[in-house]
Amino acid sequence: MEMQLTIKIVHMTIALLLAVVIIARGFTLFVGVQGNQPNPIARKLFVMLQHLSMTMIIVTGIIALFLKNFTVAPWFYAKILLFVVLFSSLIKAYKKDDSILLAQRRAGLAIAVVALLAIMILVLVKPTFG
């Protein structure tokens, strides 16, 4: 039980870190942009923090699944789907490819923020379907 709680607290704390990183990095798509590329300031730091938080969320999430013997509520599947949306839209937003327009990057960021908000609402409300 204690292990379960610890993992859950780490999971939630890192999720908060991810939210902060997404918002902070989001500014690089609006301030000091270079053509179609985001502001290069602190790029390495953002990439590092984003990779770290994403990896930690997935690892702690999978550990939590094992500790719960995979007994999940239906809304959990919606959360995983939204996480995939979050993941892929962030890749779209920050890919180094110069053919991705700034407007497309900003759209990617907008989708990522909506997906993250939806995940947070899901984990807070824990809706029952049907």
Ligand code: HEM
């Ligand atoms: C940005 C993405 C995510 C956020 C913001 C997030 C947030 C949360 C929060 C706040 C809780 C606690 C809910 C509660 O019991 O009150 C939780 C639980 C959980 N999360 Fe996530 N999560 C994310 C991604 C993931 C992913 C990708 C997985 C699976 C690989 C996952 C697996 C789990 C599991 C299994 C629990 C239940 C833990 C338990 O009840 O002991 N989460 N998550």
